[in-house]
Amino acid sequence: MPQPTFARSPAPAPLLTVTADTLVAADFGPRASARTRAGAGRPPGPYRRLLAVPGARAFTAGNLTARLPMGMFSVSAVVMIAGTRDSYALAGAVTATGLAATALVAPWTARLIDRHGQARVALPATLIAVLGSLALLLCVRHGAPDWTLFAAYAATATTPNTGGMSRARWAHLLKGDAAALHTANSFEQAADELCFMLGPVLAVALCGALFPEAGTLVGAFLLLAGMLLFTAQRATEPPPARARHTAGTRQVPPLRAPGMPPLLAVCLATGGVFGSMEVVTIAFADAHGHGGAAGVILALQAAGSCAAGLLYGAVRPARPAQARLPWCVAAMTALLVLPALAAAGTGSLALLGATLLLAGMATAPTMVTTMTLVQRRTPKGRLNEGMTLAVTGLLGGIACGSAAGGWAADHLSAAAGYGVPVAAAAVALVITLLPLPGSRAHH
Structure with missing residues (x-):
């Protein structure tokens, strides 16, 4: 099957090159190179170059x-x-x-x-x-x-x-x-x-x-x-995969690939963050007589994550994904404390929405880094299966988080329920810090 080709230098060029005083877009294909050498206008950003792939x-x-x-x-x-x-x-x-x-x-x-x-x-x-x-x-x-x-x-x-x-x-x-x-x-x-x-x-x-x-x-x-x-x-x-591998070749299933089980556990815990946050926010808004505002508040969290995801993709990380993951999860855990404090304090929906916007900014980098590691650790030819296992882990976590958040909102209070996503994120952080087998070999 024909595949698009890209002009490359002996060393792969990064999407972005950071110099002492500027951020310069790197070469991404012959047309971008010609445009840059000719000095005709501003070089396209990383997403324009990405969507320029045939x-x-x-x-x-x-x-x-x-x-x-x-x-x-x-x-x-x-x-x-x-x-x-x-x-x-x-x-x-x-x-x-x-x-x-x-x-x-x-x-x-x-x-x-x-x-x-x-x-x-x-x-x-x-x-x-x-x-x-x-x-x-x-x-x-x-x-x-x-x-x-x-x-x-x-x-x-x-x-x-x-x-x-x-x-x-x-x-x-x-x-x-x-x-x-x-x-x-x-x-x-x-x-x-x-x-x-x-x-x-x-x-x-x-x-x-x-x-x-x-x-x-x-x-x-x-x-x-x-x-x-x-x-x-x-x-x-x-x-x-059948066209890329010889008959009779046996592969390790993605579920048992080195380093995959802890990643799927991280997905499960992260799903718990999403599921509990949704239920608890709906309960909190309803308890304050503004049930119709829950969708808007949750949309702020998603908007923060969307913006952070685009920004995260516009720069080239300096450290490997395995080293970045604990930092991303730690940031997510720390920022999730903000909505819990806002809910326990004034009870203002506006303040809660602002803190959820900030908290959402840590979820996209966490998910991007997790999915990058899933791609790298999934056996060749089984990528869709590996990615779907990660999504399945997220769905399972969402279901568990929804149940836990609903229980907390009913038996404790809606404000206390915001401790559930913080706890789920903390579990994900502990998993990323454990020296599990196979994690060192897959950066």
Whole structure:
């Protein structure tokens, strides 16, 4: 399969070169080199150079379109089910079932994608997931028995990990260019934050302005349309693992690869931060009589993470990812103390939103660094599976964090509940500091 080529000097050039008094964009391709040598205008930034890779804009547009519904489906299902069945307990149980099914099915879907190619597996898997969403919509609309809601939503577990597939394409296109890959991973993390920031807002707006099923219907359409566009970009698709390895070659599964178990444990603990923060913030806003402001406050946290992710990707780290991870997690833990202090102090929602904006700025660098290490420690040809295992760890942590945050808010107080994300981040920090086997060999 043809692959874009880049002009390189004997030593790989970084995306950014820091000098004593300026920050200069480094060369990234022959056209950028010619423009820089000619002195014609300001050199393009790292993200413009990243999206100048042939085919990058097309697969990114498709992937972002397919990824936006990931922030819509759960909220849409809760609004749709609770609005028609008058039961938040049923809505929560249905979405929890879908989350559990995804945790079981997603790694198998990713393994098939690695083995047979993105287009051959991701599109049929998406069709099954879209049919599951439409079945859920029809069951709710026509008053079907409750058990049908669980079955229909469980079928959506075949939804491919769109973010993982996009990261796999960047890893294929930017092979050997660590600086460019760092920028790509930061871009993808910022995209994740943006989609999970805009998705719930769009879902609630559609369900409220049109009809309860509108969020699910639009989400299913965007998922299918985006995946059709993404999988149509065959020139940037990584070759299947079967084509890259000889028959009979046995590999260590990603779950057992050296250094992977502690990384997945970090993902689990970080997911606990996300899950507990969401529930506790909703409870805190509701306790102060401003339940409708919870979405805006959580959006501030996602906005801080998105901005920090883009900034983090614009500079070239001076230390290896393994050495950076404890510092990133330590910063996340320290900044998460700020919302806890704000909630326990004045109880001001404005102050809480400001502290969540600051706290969010540490989550993206943590996730970018974690995902970079996951990529490096995943066996060759199994990248989608490795990335999906990391996402599965995050989902499991979100579920546990939601339960712990909800318990704290009910039995202690909403303000005390902010201790749960701090505790989860502290657990992640301890894991990164433990001298676990295989961590030294994988920088």
